[in-house]
Amino acid sequence: QVQLVESGGGLVQPGGSLRLSCAASGSIFSINAMAWYRQAPGKQREWVASITTSGSTYYADSVKGRFTISRDNAKNTVYLQMNSLKPEDTAVYYCNRRLATENDNWGQGTQVTVSS
Secondary structure (H helix, E strand, O other), rough: OOOOEEEEEEEOOOOOEEEEEEEEEEHHHHOOOOOEEEEEEOOOEEEHHHHHHHOOOOOOOOOOOOOOEEEEOOOOOOEEEEEEOHHHHHHEEEEEEEEOOOOOOOOOOOOEEEEE
């Protein structure tokens, strides 16, 4: 069974930084590009960033230049370094395989709140 455990969220002031981590079960991690998604209150879940098994990265325009996705294949872990955070980055952040749908298994997510 797929297991995804996100961590690292918290409350941060605008302009601050956070580093999110996601521990994924080997069955999903080893063969898939991985991604981060987020869901703000009252909004649909949206894609934030992806990283392929070979390390190629892709970002939504809203986070490009501020967020960095990375993965540690030995630890089955994917990270999201978030810098220059804005109030509009406030959301619950999730990780999953790239192109995951609502029918996939999802973790509990980690809350990121950007506020002064």
